Amino acid sequence: MIDDIEATLNRMLAFPSGASSLDAAINLQNIALALEVAENIPLLTETCMSLCVELAEKTPLQVATVHSVLSLLARFCMREENRGLATRFGVFSLCVLILQDHKSLPEDTIFAVFDLISTLCMNDGNVRRMLRPSIPYVIEVMKESTSSLQLAFGGAVTLATLTMLDAANATLAVERGSVQLLISSFIRAYDRKKQIDCQHTCHESRGKKEEERQLCEKVMHWSRDALQKLVHSPSPAVDEKLEEAEFGKYGSRVEVDELKWMLKFQRKKVSVSHP
Numbered sequence: 001m002i003d004d005i006e007a008t009l010n011r012m013l014a015f016p017s018g019a020s021s022l023d024a025a026i027n028l029q030n031i032a033l034a035l036e037v038a039e040n041i042p043l044l045t046e047t048c049m050s051l052c053v054e055l056a057e058k059t060p061l062q063v064a065t066v067h068s069v070l071s072l073l074a075r076f077c078m079r080e081e082n083r084g085l086a087t088r089f090g091v092f093s094l095c096v097l098i099l100q101d102h103k104s105l106p107e108d109t110i111f112a113v114f115d116l117i118s119t120l121c122m123n124d125g126n127v128r129r130m131l132r133p134s135i136p137y138v139i140e141v142m143k144e145s146t147s148s149l150q151l152a153f154g155g156a157v158t159l160a161t162l163t164m165l166d167a168a169n170a171t172l173a174v175e176r177g178s179v180q181l182l183i184s185s186f187i188r189a190y191d192r193k194k195q196i197d198c199q200h201t202c203h204e205s206r207g208k209k210e211e212e213r214q215l216c217e218k219v220m221h222w223s224r225d226a227l228q229k230l231v232h233s234p235s236p237a238v239d240e241k242l243e244e245a246e247f248g249k250y251g252s253r254v255e256v257d258e259l260k261w262m263l264k265f266q267r268k269k270v271s272v273s274h275p
Contacts, residue, residue, distance in 0.1 A: 001042055005031065005072070009051035012065055013058070021065060028068040035075035044082045049089050056094055061101055061109065070098075070112035077119045083127075092120055092130045099137035107148060110141055114154035118161040128166045135162060135169060139176045142185070149192065149215050152185040156222035163229045170233035179230060179241040182223045187248055187256055189219035224259060231263050234273040242267060 005028070012024045035041060052069050059065045073091065076082045086092075095117050102110055117134055121127040142155040159178055163170040193216035196209050231238055247260045 001031070002045055002048055006045070006048050006051060009048065009055060009069075012055055013051065016059060016065075021063075025064040025068040028072050032068070032071040032075045035072075035078075041076060041079035041082065043079065044076050044085055046085065046089075049082075049085050049091075053089050053091065053094060056098070061098060061105055066098070067106065067109040067112050070109065070116050074112060074116040074119050077116065080123075083120055083124065086120060087124075087127055087130075091116070092127060092134075095120070095131065096134045096137070099134055099141070102137060102141050103144075107145070107151060110145075111150055111154045114138065114151075114158045118154075118157050121161055125165060128162055128164070128169055131162060132169055132172065135159070135172050136176055138162075139173065139178055139181060142181055143177070146184070146188070149189060149212070149219055152189065153215060153219045153222060156182060156185060156219060156226050160222055160226035160229055163226065163233075167233055167235070170230050171235040171237065174230055174233060174235055174237045174241055177241075179227065179238070180245050182227050182230075183245055183247060183259070186220050186223040186227075186259060187253065189216040189223070190253055190255055192216050193220070220255070227259070227263055228266060231267045232270055234271060236272050238267065238270075239272065 008024045008027055012021055015021055052073055056066055056069050059069075073086060077086050077091075095113050098105070098113050099110075105113075117131055117138075121131055138155055138158050141151060145151040159173055159182070163173055193213055196213045196216070199209065231242065242263060245260075247256055250257060
């Protein structure tokens, strides 16, 4: 598999435009999808990692190539050795640089960056620190993409992972408005799920509605998870943001009310560090 990937990456670098490049990008995307269900993730070579980084750096960000490379790296980095290799090659910096241009990026490419960031730092505190500069961009994307459940999901997972056991990251996220942002994402997903549950759909569209319903549940789960990590931050800014937060009319959404009181209860158990 690795030899085939290296050959494909070399071909994409040699012929960056045209049908052959698009076919190669589709091939990489198919490999990434196959790796999602693979029992064993192959070990990447330095050559392969170098080619991935070079492609992502040299290719216009709007091109499908970038999305396919990021998706491939996210899947390969599920293996610890590959995460270490990605860190050595500065993939964390690449993620930040790509997010800086998020206004011009397709949604699937932004989601792929979120996926890669979450994977890189899932069990490495040093990488979380190195990815701290990505937090303002993640939050900005979520603020500007409130209609996208997919980005609400990806953003919540990313914030939950970046703020895990990292007080400085959590404080930065809180100061940039992530508390209200995540609460609003939770509410929108809750409302959309309720709408889907009340709809009567034909057999043909039932599958799509169920996928959307599951996505709503993922947004709610990860928004709740990220908020729980934020309220455990010792920063006094959390108290201010939580006090100001809008949860909607009390009694109109049971799960939102439960979220509110869970966060306030958990916050009471935290020792706040005052400057």
